[in-house]
Every structure is written in structure tokens, then in C-alpha cells.
Amino acid sequence: MKGRALRAPKGTRDLLPPATGLWAAVEAEVHRIFALYGYREIRTPILEETELFARGVGEATDIVGKEMYTFTDRGGRSLTLRPESTAAVCRAYVEHGMQTLPQPVRLYYLGPQFRYERPQRGRYRQFHQIGAELLGGRGPASDVEILLLLVAFLRRLGFAELTVLLNTVGDAPSRAAYRAALLAYLEPRAAELGEESRRRLGTNPLRILDSKDPAEQELLAAAPRLADHLTPASREHFAAVRAHLDRLGVAYRVEPRLVRGLDYYTNTVFEVVSGDLGAQNAICGGGAYEGLVEELGGPPTYAVGFAIGADRLLEVLPAGSPLRAPGRHRGPVLLAAAGRLPESGDGVSPLTPIAERLRSEGVPVVETGARAPRLFQLAEQLGAPALAFVGEEELARGELSLRELGSREQTRLPFAEAADRLRRYYEEQP
RNA sequence: GUGAGUGUAGCUCAAUGGUAGAGCACCGGACUGUGGCUCCGGACGUUGUGGGUUCGAGUCCCAUCACUCACCCCA
Numbered sequence: 001m002k003g004r005a006l007r008a009p010k011g012t013r014d015l016l017p018p019a020t021g022l023w024a025a026v027e028a029e030v031h032r033i034f035a036l037y038g039y040r041e042i043r044t045p046i047l048e049e050t051e052l053f054a055r056g057v058g059e060a061t062d063i064v065g066k067e068m069y070t071f072t073d074r075g076g077r078s079l080t081l082r083p084e085s086t087a088a089v090c091r092a093y094v095e096h097g098m099q100t101l102p103q104p105v106r107l108y109y110l111g112p113q114f115r116y117e118r119p120q121r122g123r124y125r126q127f128h129q130i131g132a133e134l135l136g137g138r139g140p141a142s143d144v145e146i147l148l149l150l151v152a153f154l155r156r157l158g159f160a161e162l163t164v165l166l167n168t169v170g171d172a173p174s175r176a177a178y179r180a181a182l183l184a185y186l187e188p189r190a191a192e193l194g195e196e197s198r199r200r201l202g203t204n205p206l207r208i209l210d211s212k213d214p215a216e217q218e219l220l221a222a223a224p225r226l227a228d229h230l231t232p233a234s235r236e237h238f239a240a241v242r243a244h245l246d247r248l249g250v251a252y253r254v255e256p257r258l259v260r261g262l263d264y265y266t267n268t269v270f271e272v273v274s275g276d277l278g279a280q281n282a283i284c285g286g287g288a289y290e291g292l293v294e295e296l297g298g299p300p301t302y303a304v305g306f307a308i309g310a311d312r313l314l315e316v317l318p319a320g321s322p323l324r325a326p327g328r329h330r331g332p333v334l335l336a337a338a339g340r341l342p343e344s345g346d347g348v349s350p351l352t353p354i355a356e357r358l359r360s361e362g363v364p365v366v367e368t369g370a371r372a373p374r375l376f377q378l379a380e381q382l383g384a385p386a387l388a389f390v391g392e393e394e395l396a397r398g399e400l401s402l403r404e405l406g407s408r409e410q411t412r413l414p415f416a417e418a419a420d421r422l423r424r425y426y427e428e429q430p
Numbered sequence: 431g432u433g434a435g436u437g438u439a440g441c442u443c444a445a446u447g448g449u450a451g452a453g454c455a456c457c458g459g460a461c462u463g464u465g466g467c468u469c470c471g472g473a474c475g476u477u478g479u480g481g482g483u484u485c486g487a488g489u490c491c492c493a494u495c496a497c498u499c500a501c502c503c504c505a
Contacts, residue, residue, distance in 0.1 A: 309505025372464040
């Protein structure tokens with residue numbers, strides 16, 4: 001009995017070749033570039049205790065309030081599919097006593113995250129983040145270091161246009177002072193706010209700032225500004241970050257309205273957005289978080305990090321990105337018989353040992369029984385750079401006839417030379 | 431959670447309320463040392479699903495599901 005067709009759950013998707021080749025190329029680049037800045041990979045569980053996110057990300061956030069995949073396991077524990085990874089990295093930092101390692105500790109991660117939301121372009125229930133966290137750092141210099149890594153990575157992928165949007169949300173005293181000032185301004189005008197913003201008056205008034213509602217925007221234009229309520233320490237912090245960036249020639253734009261959705265940020269916050277993404281335009285978000293490690297039971301620890309949305313990143317990866325270089329995405333060489341080859345009698349094609357020798361020389365190859373002209377179609381569809389023919393003569397002399405698809409030239413070469421020539425198609429240029 | 435749009439073959443799309451089709455792709459054959467063909471043949475669908483109206487529904491109505499986009503929010 002045939003039931004209804006099964007499909008990937010809402011908001012999840014299969015990644016298929018050739019797209020997976022591009023994903024792998026991005027991941028390889030992550031490992032390479034992040035290592036250049038001294039970052040090492042951490043892999044945390046996809047499941048965590050629900051309490052980690054409630055405490056770490058914040059009860060008042062949308063993520064914790066309505067977007068988590070939470071369930072009770074057979075032992076009665078409340079577990080949650082991670083909606084982000086910063087809290088987990090901090091938990092691991094505390095759990096494994098990483099404050100005893102040389103500080104700062106530089107970690108990066110990549111992997112799936114889960115949020116229960118209505119899917120749309122650039123937003124999935126299972127999405128993928130590439131993140132870096134610097135823990136145990138020293139303020140502005142650490143903020144700048146993480147931004148340098150971010151910018152270097154994006155540039156390496158071929159992004160030329162993207163700008164870092166920068167702001168400060170102040171330290172805890174700054175925010176307390178500003179919160180009071182903002183409430184004093186907004187509460188008498190609560191009637192002019194939308195339902196969602198009114199609710200935030202009681203939970204997270206700062207988030208009202210990035211409302212897109214035109215009426216609210218107008219109201220907010222005259223609202224007190226966070227910049228005017230910063231403590232001297234926060235003011236200095238932000239000025240130092242900007243001075244560093246200016247001096248290093250890192251392009252950024254100060255965006256006074258930029259407020260991040262997670263509770264743990266302090267002082268420096270930043271985002272990278274792309275105009276090619278529709279409404280969900282953030283490619284990367286990040287900032288410093290001074291209180292999180294302590295909140296999770298560790299020592300007071302200065303930390304800063306970012307998370308890049310890999311799905312969105314891939315969607316807007318420039319056409320000219322070096323990650324799209326053909327050498328990274330070629331199909332295997334096709335190995336075919338020319339004419340009729342003598343049967344070995346045991347049913348094994350004489351091509352098979354040749355294919356194996358090519359593979360041991362580092363040449364990707366598949367055998368095919370297809371004949372020209374079908375052979376050439378196949379080569380095109382599979383992205384093969386060349387065909388290798390073996391006929392009776394080649395077999396007798398230990399040679400291969402190579403037909404290169406680009407130049408259309410055919411050459412007959414001794415096996416070793418043929419292998420060298422084919423291997424060159426698969427070498428990456430740095 | 432709210433709103434709008436769209437659902438026909440693996441893909442792209444046709445079909446006035448009257449026999450569900452084409453192109454591409456796929457499989458087989460012709461072609462026994464070579465070019466992106468050509469020719470012949472094949473498989474391919476509970477028209478998303480369930481109801482309703484009708485002599486008759488891919489087409490009209492209702493519901494539902496999925497997808498897409500937007501709101502919300504974020505990566």
C-alpha cells in the first residue's frame with residue numbers, strides 16, 4: 001500500500017550535487033582562513049539542555065520565546081535543538097575549564113542550527129552557521145581581531161561589496177540608563193506603538209528601535225539616543241574599536257539603529273547585510289558579550305564572536321568567486337574502450353585495472369560503456385575534463401589516448417605521462 | 431502566529447467545463463577507433479489531497495496540505 005509521498009520536513013531541504021561541492025569548498029575555506037587567525041574547531045552537540053538557551057540567549061528573545069525545537073526525552077529531560085551556538089561554546093568553555101588555557105581561546109564552528117519559523121527565502125528551520133568566538137580577550141583589540149577575520153573570510157570568498165555595519169549597545173550600566181530614558185519617552189506614547197512594540201516595553205524596549213513600521217520610525221526619530229547615555233567606559237570602547245578599524249583600513253558604517261536580537265551582547269555589535277537577499281538580508285551577525293560566560297557559571301570573561309548564515313552566504317556568493325573555480329568542481333575523467341577490447345574471460349573489463357591505476361595516481365575516473373557520440377554528451381553532463389580511450393594498441397603498449405574536451409585535441413601518451421596530464425585538471429590554484 | 435500568490439510527467443510548461451499533451455531529461459535499439467548528432471522505439475501522471483456543483487471537472491466552489499513571497503524575527 002502506497003502512502004502519501006514523503007518529503008523533507010517543512011523548512012528543511014536536501015542539498016544535492018553539484019551544490020554540495022560548493023558547500024564543501026566553502027567549508028574547506030573556513031578551515032583554512034580561520035586557522036590563519038589561530039582559530040581551532042569546536043564541535044558541540046546539536047542538542048543541549050533547554051536551560052542553556054533560556055539562560056544564555058535570554059527568556060525575552062524571540063528565539064527562546066517562540067522558535068525553539070524543544071522536547072522531553074525518555075528520561076524526562078528537557079532538550080532543545082540548538083538555535084545558535086554561542087551559548088554552547090561558552091558552556092563548553094566553562095565545562096572544560098578553558099579559562100586555564102592561554103587566553104584568549106579562539107574557537108570556530110560550523111554546522112546546522114534549528115529555529116521553528118515560517119520558511120521563506122533565506123530562512124530555513126534547519127539552517128547552517130559558520131561562527132567564531134574569541135573568549136578571554138581584552139576589549140576593543142579583540143573586537144577588531146574578530147572583525148578582521150570576518151572581513152578576510154568574506155573577501156577570500158570573492159565578496160567585494162559587503163560592508164560591516166557597526167554599533168554599540170553599551171555596557172550594562174549604559175543600557176540601564178538608556179532603558180530608563182527610552183521608557184520615559186515611549187510610555188506616554190504607548191498608544192502610538194504597535195501591539196508587538198507595546199509588549200516589548202515590558203520585556204526588551206531596546207528592540208523597539210529596529211521596528212520597520214513607518215509610524216513607529218517617525219516616533220523613534222525623536223526618541224532619546226543610546227549614544228547619549230553611554231558610560232565613559234563604553235564611549236571609549238566604541239571609539240577605540242573605530243580608531244583601530246580606521247587605522248587598519250577596514251571599511252565599516254556606523255548604524256546607530258542596529259540592535260541585536262540576542263540578550264547577551266554588550267558594547268560592540270555588528271552585522272553584514274547583502275542587498276541581493278530579499279527581506280532576510282543579514283549574512284552575518286555578531287558582537288561582544290561580557291556577561292555570558294559568567295552567567296553560565298564561569299569566571300567573568302570578555303568575549304566576542306560572530307555567526308555567518310551559510311545558506312544565505314551561498315545564495316549570494318559572487319559569480320566570480322574563486323570557490324567557483326572549475327578545478328574544484330570537475331567531474332571524473334571518463335575511461336572508455338576504443339573499438340572492441342579482448343575479453344579477459346572472467347567477466348572483468350580490462351578497463352578496470354587501468355581505472356584503478358589512474359585513481360592511485362590521484363586522477364578521478366569512472367569507466368563507461370558508452371560509445372561516441374553518446375560518450376561526449378556524457379562527458380559534458382558529468383563535467384569531465386577529458387576522455388581516456390583504451391584500444392588494443394594502447395593496451396599492448398601501456399598507453400592512453402586522451403581527448404581533452406576543451407581543446408578537442410587528442411594525444412596518445414605513455415600511462416605515467418597521461419596520468420600527470422589528467423591530474424593537472426584537478427589541482428587547485430591557491 | 432498573520433497575509434497574499436502558486437500547485438499538471440524528474441524539469442520547463444500546454445490543454446474554451448468535453449479522449450491529459452509537448453520539449454528537455456531518462457531507458458533500449460541502429461551506429462564496432464571518436465564530437466556535442468541523427469533515426470527508431472520505450473517508460474513516464476490517482477492533474478498536491480479530500481469533498482462539492484455538473485450528464486461530464488486539470489478547468490468552477492469549499493476545505494486541507496505543500497511550496498513561494500511578505501509581515502514578525504533573524505543567519
